[in-house]
Amino acid sequence: MGFVMDPPSIMDIEADTTFALMLEAQERGHSLWYLDPNDLGVRLEGATGWASPITLRRKAGDFFDLGPSQAVVLDEAFDVVWQRKDPPVDADFVTATQILGLCRRARVLNRPAAILASNEKLYALNFPELMAETLVTRHSGELLAFLDALGGEMIVKPLDGRGGEGIFHVHRQDRNLTSILEQSTRFGQRPIMAQRYLPEIREGDKRILLLEGEPLGALLRVPSDAEHRANLHVGGRAVKTGLDDHDLRIVEAVGPWLRRDGLFFVGIDVIGGKLTEINVTSPTGIQEMGRLDGARYEQLVIERVEALGPA
Numbered sequence: 001m002g003f004v005m006d007p008p009s010i011m012d013i014e015a016d017t018t019f020a021l022m023l024e025a026q027e028r029g030h031s032l033w034y035l036d037p038n039d040l041g042v043r044l045e046g047a048t049g050w051a052s053p054i055t056l057r058r059k060a061g062d063f064f065d066l067g068p069s070q071a072v073v074l075d076e077a078f079d080v081v082w083q084r085k086d087p088p089v090d091a092d093f094v095t096a097t098q099i100l101g102l103c104r105r106a107r108v109l110n111r112p113a114a115i116l117a118s119n120e121k122l123y124a125l126n127f128p129e130l131m132a133e134t135l136v137t138r139h140s141g142e143l144l145a146f147l148d149a150l151g152g153e154m155i156v157k158p159l160d161g162r163g164g165e166g167i168f169h170v171h172r173q174d175r176n177l178t179s180i181l182e183q184s185t186r187f188g189q190r191p192i193m194a195q196r197y198l199p200e201i202r203e204g205d206k207r208i209l210l211l212e213g214e215p216l217g218a219l220l221r222v223p224s225d226a227e228h229r230a231n232l233h234v235g236g237r238a239v240k241t242g243l244d245d246h247d248l249r250i251v252e253a254v255g256p257w258l259r260r261d262g263l264f265f266v267g268i269d270v271i272g273g274k275l276t277e278i279n280v281t282s283p284t285g286i287q288e289m290g291r292l293d294g295a296r297y298e299q300l301v302i303e304r305v306e307a308l309g310p311a
Helices: 017-027 091-100 112-117 140-149 177-184 199-203 245-261 286-293 297-308
Strands: 002-004 033-043 046-056 064-066 070-073 080-083 107-109 134-137 153-158 168-171 192-196 205-211 214-222 237-240 265-271 274-279
Touching: 002 046, 017 046, 017 286, 017 297, 033 091, 080 091, 091 112, 134 140, 140 153, 140 177, 140 192, 153 177, 168 177, 199 214, 205 245, 205 286, 205 297, 214 245, 214 286, 214 297, 237 286, 245 265, 245 274, 286 297
Parallel strands: 002 033, 002 080, 080 107
Antiparallel strands: 033 046, 046 064, 046 070, 134 192, 153 168, 153 192, 205 214, 205 265, 214 237, 265 274
C-alpha cells in the first residue's frame, strides 16, 4: 500500500486516522510506502512517484522509520494507493490527484476523479432537503441580504478550508461584520458559503464515518465554551454517540451517491439533524471514535480494502 500524504513526522499517533489505518495494515502483513504528493509524476508507463518504505509503531517521539526513496511506477509497485493528503485543495493537491487518476491497476482510495469533482462544502448541496438554508456567493450585498433573511445571524466559511479554518459566526450588530465579509471573500474575489446558524452546535457536531456509503460509526464533537467551532484540534471535546433517525435518513440519501462516485471512506458532519459537510479528501476521527466505543474501526476499514480486489 502506498500512502500519498503529508510528512509522517507531523502525524499525531493518538489522533491521526492515517496513522491508525497504516498501523493496522502493517499488522495485517501489508508493506507500507510513503509518497510526498509533490514527488508524483508521469511516464509513458503511467503514474510514477518517489516512494519510501515506512515502518510504524505506537511509541511517542519514535513512531516511524523511513527507508531510502526509490522511483516507482505506481501500477507496478502497489495494489492500493491511499490519497490521504490533508486539504487545502490547492493547485498542488489537484495536480497530485490528477496524476493518481492515471493509475489503472492500482486501486486509488478515494477515487481521484470523485475527489476532484466533490468539493467538501459544495458536494453536500446535492442534498438541499437535508441541509439548513445555504448561500454560496462572493457578493457582500447578497450575503447581507441573506443574513437579514435569517434573522441577523449566520455562519460563513471558505469553500477550500479544513479543520474549522476561516469559519465565522457573524451577527448583524457586529461592527466587524463588513470587514469579516471582505476578508472572507477576499474583497469580492472568491465565493464563500453562508449557512443558517444552528444553535444545536452547542450540543455537538456529529462526525459520521462512512465506508462504501455505509455507517462505520459516529463521534460527537462538543465545542468549548469559548468557541463556536467543534473541531477537536481547537478544543472540541469528543463524546460517545450513536445514530438517530435524522442521521439514518441522511446516510440513506448520501450513501448511494458515495458508492456510485467511488468515495470509499468519507466523513459527513451533522448538526441538529442537518447535513453540513461531506468530507472526501482525508476524513478523520477514527481513533477518537474507537476509544469511546472500545472498537478498532481501522480493522474494519482495512478488511474492506482487502476484499475490494484490483481496480
